[in-house]
Amino acid sequence: MAPLISLEDVTKTYLMGTVPVNAVAGVSFNVEEGELLSVVGPSGSGKSTLMNILGCLDVPSNGTYCLEGDDVGRLNDNQLAQVRGRKIGFIFQTYNLLPRLSAVANVQLPLLYSGGKDSRRRSMAALQRVGLSQRLTHRPTELSGGEQQRVGIARALVKDPSIILADEPTGNLDTQSGKDIMEILHALHDEEGITVLIVTHDPEVAASTERVVSMRDGALVADQTSDEYVQERRLAARGNL
Ligand code: ADP
Ligand code: MG
Numbered sequence: 001m002a003p004l005i006s007l008e009d010v011t012k013t014y015l016m017g018t019v020p021v022n023a024v025a026g027v028s029f030n031v032e033e034g035e036l037l038s039v040v041g042p043s044g045s046g047k048s049t050l051m052n053i054l055g056c057l058d059v060p061s062n063g064t065y066c067l068e069g070d071d072v073g074r075l076n077d078n079q080l081a082q083v084r085g086r087k088i089g090f091i092f093q094t095y096n097l098l099p100r101l102s103a104v105a106n107v108q109l110p111l112l113y114s115g116g117k118d119s120r121r122r123s124m125a126a127l128q129r130v131g132l133s134q135r136l137t138h139r140p141t142e143l144s145g146g147e148q149q150r151v152g153i154a155r156a157l158v159k160d161p162s163i164i165l166a167d168e169p170t171g172n173l174d175t176q177s178g179k180d181i182m183e184i185l186h187a188l189h190d191e192e193g194i195t196v197l198i199v200t201h202d203p204e205v206a207a208s209t210e211r212v213v214s215m216r217d218g219a220l221v222a223d224q225t226s227d228e229y230v231q232e233r234r235l236a237a238r239g240n241l
Contacts, residue, residue, distance in 0.1 A: 001070035005031035009062035023049040025218035036189040038206040041215035047199045089156025093168035095148045097140040102138045124153035146177030
């Protein structure tokens with residue numbers, strides 16, 4: 001069977017004025033169905049650009065990206081939108097909720113176009129999965145950061161995605177709320193087998209995932225198990241690396 005995600009020599013080039021910049025520079029790697037991994041690296045190393053490509057928000061300038069064996073680069077905008085809608089759930093650092101809508105209406109949004117009479121019931125079920133049954137009619141301003149992020153997770157879940165892409169999901173949260181969010185993401189992986197990719201600056205978040213991919217200057221510079229990553233950080237802290 002084809003890997004869920006397969007990148008081969010993927011490059012994304014942006015023009016800074018007249019100077020081309022490779023935000024992603026020749027990245028190759030696979031993700032199998034059911035993996036939980038984190039992507040780490042300094043600011044500007046290309047993590048978000050990579051996530052946008054994986055999430056079909058953007059296409060590679062060069063190289064190939066196959067999702068479930070299909071070459072995404074060959075899809076038109078409509079087809080890309082369909083793949084996004086069916087297969088991919090996004091979670092953002094700043095939640096990206098609509099302020100005038102209740103929690104349940106925010107979660108319902110991705111279902112509006114695909115229709116379905118039971119979209120409200122499904123949205124309520126998704127909010128229940130993240131422990132927010134008591135907050136259905138609250139608006140984002142009436143929720144804590146951690147609760148808003150849980151609404152964000154419910155909105156990603158409501159489509160039954162095969163992949164969840166989370167770009168710095170704990171970046172705006174206090175330590176405890178961040179832990180709560182990670183617990184939910186771990187549970188989605190452990191109990192429901194959802195593939196989860198997390199971009200993070202937090203070494204503890206990275207260490208908690210099975211696999212850690214490190215980027216620098218648009219390139220993939222390490223692809224480690226969590227244990228190897230923790231060990232390397234220890235050596236680096238002692239000045240041995
Ligand atoms: P990260 O998420 O790791 O901080 P990004 O993927 O956001 O990194 O950015 C990688 C590089 O690409 C940076 O140098 C950034 O300035 C550049 N870049 C990202 N998006 C664009 C864009 N839309 N236009 C031009 N340059 C961009
Ligand atoms: Mg980023």
